[in-house]
Amino acid sequence: MTRARAVLLAVSLAMSFMTQPAQSAVRVLIVSGLGGEASYEQKFETQAKAVASAASRAGAALKDILVITGEEARRTALDPELKKFAAAVKSDDQVVVVLIGHGSFDGEEYRFNLPGPDITGREILAFLDSMPAGQMLVVNATSSSGSVLEQWRKPNRVVITATKSGGERNATRFAEYWVQALSSPEADRDKNEIVTAAEAYDYASRKVADTFKSDAALATEHSRLDGKNAERIVVARLGSAALLPTDDVLDGLMKEQGTLETQLDAVKAKKGSVPVEQYYDELEKVLLDVARLDKRIDARKAELLGPSAGAPGTPAAGGSNASKNR
Helix, strand or coil: CCHHHHHHHHHHHHHHCCCCCCCCCEEEEEEECCCCCHHHHHHHHHHHHHHHHHHHHHCCCHHHEEEECHHHHCHHHHHHHHHHHHHHCCCCCEEEEEEECCEEECCCCEEECCCCCCEEHHHHHHHHHCCCCCEEEEEECCCCHHHHCCCCCCCCEEEEECCCCCCCCCCCCHHHHHHHHCCCCCCCCCCCCEEEHHHHHHHHHHHHHHHHHHCCCCCCCCCEEECCCHHHCEEEECHHHHHCCCCHHHHHHHHHHHHHHHHHHHHHCCCCCCCHHHHHHHHHHHHHHHHHHHHHHHHHHHHHHCHHHHCCCCCCCCHHHHCCCC
16 A cells, blocks of 8 residues: 555544534433422423533424423323333434433332332333434433443443442432533533533543542542443534534435445454455545545535634634534
């Protein structure tokens, strides 16, 4: 392989890692449970609304965002809403489920605390498994949430818990910093105006650890992330990236990008099992397609955002990093 070709592949490969896959639809469910006292009730509801607002800015349609808080989270009202939500999910959709509040674990069963009868970890799992989503993110920000991490594990599902086990029973701080991450440039490590699930998790986990250190207190929660491709799940958009309107042309380009990402993963999986020249031939073809598509996406975003998008000193929409997640 020539030096020029090696350089081209290295640059193209770096660009490909910055893209985000497209999804047919993004459906978001946020439930804040029983607070137990007024201060917690208000805090949980505020956090739920903040997550919903970030989901809307990230590209989820308002009709596809369901927020259930307070008395609305009683089982008599919650169960039919969950069934309705699950019934709308299609196989190529992305689903995000966020649970905020208190949880408990008796050594055998996790429970998400609701007004009236609680909902168990097994019941929540049945709900999650009923949805044929192509990709799923579940954020359980409650106490004792770590007890469900392995139980809820499934291919194409990323599970984040505020605690490492059911034994960490204290009220958690994770949700507060997860919400902060959804609007924080600090959480956006690569400065592309997109916050991914991986970035939000890293930010929230770090902030939780920092608060315990600053309080000179023993940490009572240790968050966990299980599953692949958390870096490809967009949970928030910042700056000009949040201003991109819904556009059929851009949506189509994003779907093409998702297809190319799948092709790229398939080629990478062949490394070591096919002749070297064949591997690089196939890799080069896909990477060049990715680079050409990135230019088309950037051009369309510039059209949508207007002349100011490219003005000196004005943040761009994130370039190839700001792919619309739907």
